[in-house]
Amino acid sequence: MSTAGFLLFLVSAVLAIVGAVITVASMRPLRAAMGLLLHVVALSALYLTLNAHLLAVLQLLIYAGAVVVLFVFVILLLGPAGEFAGDSEKLIGRVMGGCSAGAVLLLTAFSLSRHDAEFGPVGADYGTVEGLGNALYRGAMAPFEMVSITLLVAVVGAVAISRVRTAREKASDAADAEARKLANAGGSN
Amino acid sequence: MTTGLLLLTTALKILFILLVTVGAFAPMLVWAERRQSAMMQDRIGPHRAGIRLPAGAADAFRASVLPMRLAAAASGAVGALLLLLLAFAWAADDASWLPVSPLELTATGVGLLVLGGILDVGSKIHGMLADNGGNISLAGLLHPLADALKFIFKEDFVPPKADKLLHSLAPIITLMPAIAVFAVIPFSDVLYLEHWDAVVPRNGVVTGDVTAIPLQVANLNVGVLFLFAIAGTGIIGAAIGGYASDNKYSLIGGIRAASQMVSYEVALGLTIVPCFMIYDSLRLEAMATWQHDNGVWGICVLPITIAFVLFFTAAIGETKRIPFDLPEGESELVGGYLTEYSGMKFGMFFMSEFIEVVGLAAVATVIFFGGWDLPFVYRDGIDFPGVWDAQLASFVMGVEYNGAVEGIDATGIALAHWGVLALGVVGFLAKIVALIWFQLLTRWSLPRFRYDQMMQLCWKGLLPAALGNILFTGVVVLLGEGAMQMAVWSGTFVVVGSIVFFFLPALKRDPRVPAGAQPAAS
Numbered sequence: 001m002s003t004a005g006f007l008l009f010l011v012s013a014v015l016a017i018v019g020a021v022i023t024v025a026s027m028r029p030l031r032a033a034m035g036l037l038l039h040v041v042a043l044s045a046l047y048l049t050l051n052a053h054l055l056a057v058l059q060l061l062i063y064a065g066a067v068v069v070l071f072v073f074v075i076l077l078l079g080p081a082g083e084f085a086g087d088s089e090k091l092i093g094r095v096m097g098g099c100s101a102g103a104v105l106l107l108t109a110f111s112l113s114r115h116d117a118e119f120g121p122v123g124a125d126y127g128t129v130e131g132l133g134n135a136l137y138r139g140a141m142a143p144f145e146m147v148s149i150t151l152l153v154a155v156v157g158a159v160a161i162s163r164v165r166t167a168r169e170k171a172s173d174a175a176d177a178e179a180r181k182l183a184n185a186g187g188s189n
Numbered sequence: 190m191t192t193g194l195l196l197l198t199t200a201l202k203i204l205f206i207l208l209v210t211v212g213a214f215a216p217m218l219v220w221a222e223r224r225q226s227a228m229m230q231d232r233i234g235p236h237r238a239g240i241r242l243p244a245g246a247a248d249a250f251r252a253s254v255l256p257m258r259l260a261a262a263a264s265g266a267v268g269a270l271l272l273l274l275l276a277f278a279w280a281a282d283d284a285s286w287l288p289v290s291p292l293e294l295t296a297t298g299v300g301l302l303v304l305g306g307i308l309d310v311g312s313k314i315h316g317m318l319a320d321n322g323g324n325i326s327l328a329g330l331l332h333p334l335a336d337a338l339k340f341i342f343k344e345d346f347v348p349p350k351a352d353k354l355l356h357s358l359a360p361i362i363t364l365m366p367a368i369a370v371f372a373v374i375p376f377s378d379v380l381y382l383e384h385w386d387a388v389v390p391r392n393g394v395v396t397g398d399v400t401a402i403p404l405q406v407a408n409l410n411v412g413v414l415f416l417f418a419i420a421g422t423g424i425i426g427a428a429i430g431g432y433a434s435d436n437k438y439s440l441i442g443g444i445r446a447a448s449q450m451v452s453y454e455v456a457l458g459l460t461i462v463p464c465f466m467i468y469d470s471l472r473l474e475a476m477a478t479w480q481h482d483n484g485v486w487g488i489c490v491l492p493i494t495i496a497f498v499l500f501f502t503a504a505i506g507e508t509k510r511i512p513f514d515l516p517e518g519e520s521e522l523v524g525g526y527l528t529e530y531s532g533m534k535f536g537m538f539f540m541s542e543f544i545e546v547v548g549l550a551a552v553a554t555v556i557f558f559g560g561w562d563l564p565f566v567y568r569d570g571i572d573f574p575g576v577w578d579a580q581l582a583s584f585v586m587g588v589e590y591n592g593a594v595e596g597i598d599a600t601g602i603a604l605a606h607w608g609v610l611a612l613g614v615v616g617f618l619a620k621i622v623a624l625i626w627f628q629l630l631t632r633w634s635l636p637r638f639r640y641d642q643m644m645q646l647c648w649k650g651l652l653p654a655a656l657g658n659i660l661f662t663g664v665v666v667l668l669g670e671g672a673m674q675m676a677v678w679s680g681t682f683v684v685v686g687s688i689v690f691f692f693l694p695a696l697k698r699d700p701r702v703p704a705g706a707q708p709a710a711s
Binding site for chain 2: 028030031034037041053054057058060061064065066068069072073076077079128129
């Protein structure tokens with residue numbers, strides 16, 4: 001890795017960690033979302049140091065442009081009333097969280113010390129649009145299509161579940177209820 | 190290329206982009222829009238800011254108008270006469286009776302014509318200054334400067350209960366992506382440093398050890414996707430600005446802005462997929478080169494013609510301008526997410542809106558209007574159909590036309606590499622101005638939509654139309670060369686037809702205004 005690349009790696013790695021800490025530590029939801037945004041942007045810079053340009057842009061496009069925006073949108077809809085009132089100070093939860101974070105760090109350090117991976121050279125079209133396109137549409141056509149169909153089914157299902165009843169359906173339901181009421185009234189007489 | 194050269198050229202390119210967009214286009218745009226709105230609402234408008242000149246200046250300017258106009262007329266008449274002489278000589282194909290060589294005659298004639306034009310404009314400016322009491326106001330062009338000064342010195346008010354950090358962060362998050370868009374816009378063809386004053390071949394292939402400098406800040410493999418990634422982060426600025434203002438109008442404005450921009454971003458991305466399919470690349474410079482090499486602007490290929498209409502609509506929705514300016518609809522939301530902003534923070538929101546307008550024009554220029562490509566301008570010079578231009582050039586230069594003269598191409602006029610590139614930059618900027626003009630026209634022609642109408646237009650209008658257009662493009666590309674030719678012919682027909690039907694009637698004088706009584710531009 002070149003000097004400039006190493007500098008970019010250092011800066012973006014530090015920013016990614018800072019963003020992640022802000023995300024979990026901030027009491028205000030919108031500041032947490034901004035922390036997530038910082039983390040996502042820094043992560044995309046990390047992909048740049050790995051020569052994965054397309055992945056870096058997709059990271060921005062999907063996570064910064066869609067996921068963070070969705071979070072922000074939900075926070076806006078809840079409004080200031082949705083702000084977190086305060087912590088209930090559960091010690092056991094904090095201890096467990098700290099322990100698991102330490103365990104993950106230890107495991108990572110251990111596995112890195114056992115398998116010291118070198119940065120290998122990559123091909124000319126590695127990480128480019130052409131490279132990914134060839135891999136996706138030539139190498140893995142069938143799985144790709146199957147995944148698309150599955151996702152389409154999931155989208156249709158989500159729309160079907162979340163669909164609000166139309167005015168006409170409401171009117172016909174109301175008419176049914178009215179008819180039942182009338183029938184009941186007739187029966188009681 | 191050495192690192193030093195790379196850094197130097199990149200810095201120069203960034204400087205150029207910033208000067209053109211932030212320094213020139215955005216203030217001009219503010220001025221043009223305010224002039225227009227003042228004209229429509231019959232009020233004074235941005236006219237007041239000016240530099241006061243000493244007493245007596247007005248009389249001096251008034252006295253200088255007539256002499257300058259006479260000098261301009263004389264210079265122009267002599268210049269035209271000289272060029273007429275040249276035309277006679279060329280028609281007779283005999284330059285021997287001319288007192289000077291054709292080259293000197295041309296230079297003098299063109300020089301006198303240009304001088305006359307400059308003098309004429311100068312006399313008009315002097316007349317304007319005299320009418321203005323000797324104050325330099327330049328038709329209000331100094332007003333943006335006064336506006337900027339006002340923004341800087343105005344109180345920067347933050348609502349007491351607002352989140353101060355996010356309140357300050359929002360304008361920055363909005364402004365940065367608006368400027369970053371220009372990183373991938375190519376403003377001319379590739380510069381070959383060693384050949385800067387030589388003539389490069391028409392196909393652009395230069396041999397030997399050359400330093401190729403793309404006239405574009407970042408030469409990215411992902412190209413257009415970068416634009417969408419950047420535009421996506423711009424959404425967050427308006428949203429958190431609305432939330433952090435501690436104001437219900439701001440909050441509703443922020444929610445509207447976020448949902449509108451997310452919706453239109455989806456449509457925007459899908460509308461230009463046909464362009465990728467036909468240009469066969471995601472790179473903006475490759476798109477411009479495709480249009481140059483094939484001799485046809487994208488707008489004249491039928492699927493891309495349709496894509497342009499959809500793209501422009503979606504892009505105006507994405508920039509949140511009239512008729513899609515629901516997030517700041519002042520009749521219902523005071524100022525939307527801008528309500529609690531003042532001073533330079535408001536100025537940054539304001540600035541980013543105008544820079545987005547310029548950015549949209551630049552992107553549309555590259556994708557649909559050939560970028561730096563100009564008709565009859567090739568990499569080796571200017572070449573009109575036929576050989577008359579080469580014959581004229583050789584006559585002017587006083588050499589025999591034989592199809593291969595030094596400095597003259599077989600069929601056209603050769604230009605040095607830097608000249609061709611400069612012409613490209615000029616053409617690119619001219620197209621941007623034209624598209625900005627079109628956006629201002631749209632802004633003043635259409636009323637604001639209702640929110641549900643706007644959302645329906647996006648999800649039920651633009652989105653299905655864009656998907657259908659992708660399918661249509663796929664069919665055209667699959668059918669091959671013949672279908673492509675058909676698409677070019679029909680696209681050209683549609684473009685020329687719509688210019689004739691929509692724009693030519695606008696040139697006619699408004700019948701309600703009697704001749705000679707045009708409304709005063711105030």
